[in-house]
Amino acid sequence: MPLLTIATFLPILAGLALMALPKQTARIAHQISIAATGAVFLITLAIWARGIVPDGFAQIEEFTWIPAIGAAYRLGLDGLSLPLVLLTALLFLLSAIYSARISDRAPSFVVLMLMLETAALGTFMALDGLLFYVFFEVSLVGMYFMIAGWGYEERQKAALMFFIYTLLGSLPLLLAIIGLYLGSGSFDMRVWIDAPPLTGLAAMLALIAMLFTFAVKIPAFPVHTWLPAAHVQAPTAGSVILAGVMLKFGTYGLVRFAFQMTPEAFAQAGQVILAFGVVSALYGAFAALAQTDLKKMIAYTSVNHMGYVVMGVAVAALASDPRMRTIALDGATLQMVSHGLVTGALFFLVGMVQDRAHSRNMADFGGLLTRLPWLGWAFILSAFASLGLPGLAHFPAEFQVFLATLNAAPWAIIAILAIVVTAALYLRAIAAVFLGEANPKWADLPDLDRREKLVIVPLLVLTVLVGVAPGWLIGLIHTTMTGLGI
């Protein structure tokens, strides 16, 4: 059974089926959406159960597409993509469940979300450069319409900015892909990885093009400016997908393309890339500290956390000790997954606060913990995870990244300062919103209902599980990192 293809296209087919229905009510739309994303999640579990090999790609599904230029439909998995595929399927299922409250043009919303899921799964599984680019770009269109159609006050502007930034960002990648094709005569990513086709100046140009693309997507300083606006204006499910899934396109691409396909140039530029990672991590933390809007604050912590991922990949290229390289890459990948879980939860929770109070401003709140214990404790747990508390998801990831950094490029350890800043900003947010004197204005707010608990609990459980026993996830990731030939 071509499970990868089925998982990838099931969502969009469900979306088309919904469009074809003569009578599209919000109820039916959400039922289809939950059924489809649920089915996809189960299929990805089956894919996981089939396993991957320790060296290279597994579960390949392939047929010719454009024989004249050696492009084909190729899907496959390794330890880098499989965790991200699982994360994607989970976050989309939870978003579908959470979004079932949307009644305004629900069918269109659901179709866009299902289209996004196809694009996201395809991006992580594609093994053909052209196919990767197609999925990568389709996601933009879906997200543009989602923000523009269902976002908050400034949605049009934010959506436009998002679209222009990321389209401009992704076009250099197209040049790099064409360059890799002209260098090898094929669009097969496995060929590009096994025998990097470009050398010297061409490789460096391709690397710069790719770095530009992925830096915008990650987003890394200084091309991160689209992110806060898009996050703040997007509907809750949009923010979760954007932060949990789509930012990972950038870091995934950084490893899959830049690191693997132009390895020599990447190693040469390693210190510079590392510097961008460090600056992103620090800048993201300090910028988050300056925010009063909860959603914006979390958006900036994404810049910070993705900065650690960039650091991990850069350090992997710089490290001379192969063990350290593996540790750095394991850490970076683990950070991608845990960021999806933790930030996904945080965006859901802020969305829940906003639904109730119609405000995201920290100063408006106070003492919510006594009134909304579920929401409060869930936020506190996620916030502690986000600031890197041992025993929660981010810690094992960041620990590995910093360990490798200390080993390979000790100067970059200054980024650890960001953890202190993050701790400060989360503690401040928790104090302002959940502790202290209760604001009587919010006396009637209800706590999480059943559906909201259903969305948030799995994320919290996984956050703890990854934090306490990261071994199973690292083991899964590790199978490829040794297969990367390093």
Add this chain to the structure above:
Amino acid sequence: MLNDLSLLAPELLLAAAAMLMIVAEMARASRLVLAIGILALAASTMLTFAVLKADTTVFGGTYRIDTIAGWAKLILLPGTALALLMARAEIAGRDREGSVYSLIVLVTLGALMLSGAGDMMVLVIGVVLTGLGSFALVAYPRDDAATEAGMKYLVFGAVTGSVMIYGLTFWFGGSGSTLFSELGQLSGQTLLSIAGLIAVIVGLGYKASLVPFHFWAPDAYDGAPVSVAAYLSVITKAAAFFAFAQVLRDLPREGGWPLALALISAVTMTYGYLAALVQTNLVRLIAYSSVAQSGYILMGVVALGVSLVATPAILVFAAAYVAMNLGAFAIVMVAGRSLESLQGFGRTRPWLGGAMVVFLLSLTGIPPLFGFVGKLYLFMAAIEAGYLWLAVIGILNSVLALGVYLRMVVPMYRSADSAAAGPVGLSLAAVLALTAAATLGLGALAGFLLP
């Protein structure tokens, strides 16, 4: 000789049909005129499949039956049929309706000659045949705007056409032959070939609306009926690029013409989008955007003779361009000519709005739509020919393009206050369905169709 004629079956059939249409128009049987036109175009397309694999010439090398000419027919003939349906939707019941249909078919015959030209004389006939018919089509409404547009088009066309013929004489003098296949002998006679080349660039560049020969395009499109603007913007333009390919592929890559064309390409795409950014008239906006698209397709011409992808790139992009530009113009026919008329259009008419989004995203070059595949091939051709900088400019312009096309998409999904769009007749619905299906589907399938 007889074999020659059988290879020309699609052209001959179309010529006969055009005559028949004029006769039928004399009887003012406009429905009959239309029916003959559509049937002839369909039959001619079918006949093309029989000669598609051929790679030969007829009449002593003056007319080519090759990959370019064959695929050009498969692009231009169905495109013309769609344009006829659009014209029907726009001018049904008006005076002299049938003459528009017959002129369109006649101009398409000229377009086929351009795409198959192997000789200077055939090229000239193609230019004149497409030109004369087009002037009349633009002036068809006979109001002030249309007459002025037609005059502008005519005068500009006459000047550029004459310059081209004048320049071709230099090539004739240098190579001693009117055949393009003999242009290789020009090697060394740089001055003559430069003069000839400049003249051809002027003549065909005018047809293709390349900067700086593009002035007529927005005015002519704006004065003409929308369906005629749609037709001119795709069919005669695509034919001009096929003619470029026929002429230049035989020319030695010396004298700097690839570089000159690359510069024109860069300027054309940039200028087209910049000008489109400030338009409020929808027809003029699309007119300038199609000037920019001409700049893109010229990238394929630049790479001729070096890159194997160059010819497929021109063909694929032309096919995509015909589908998406016709579709966008068809939406303009429904929505109205001003940018405000798109306000809320996507909300009140979700299906039409969706189709417009597909056309515009395809024009921007978003995958997996047909326009993306075309652009991808063009970029590949340019890079393979060593014009990385041109591909980079093309890519930067894609961002300008986004600005241009989002100017249309964004208001479509704002509040639904106005949008008093007219009804969509059967023929226009067919055009929209076919162009949208092509734009959506052929992108993924393009790979299987390629020569």
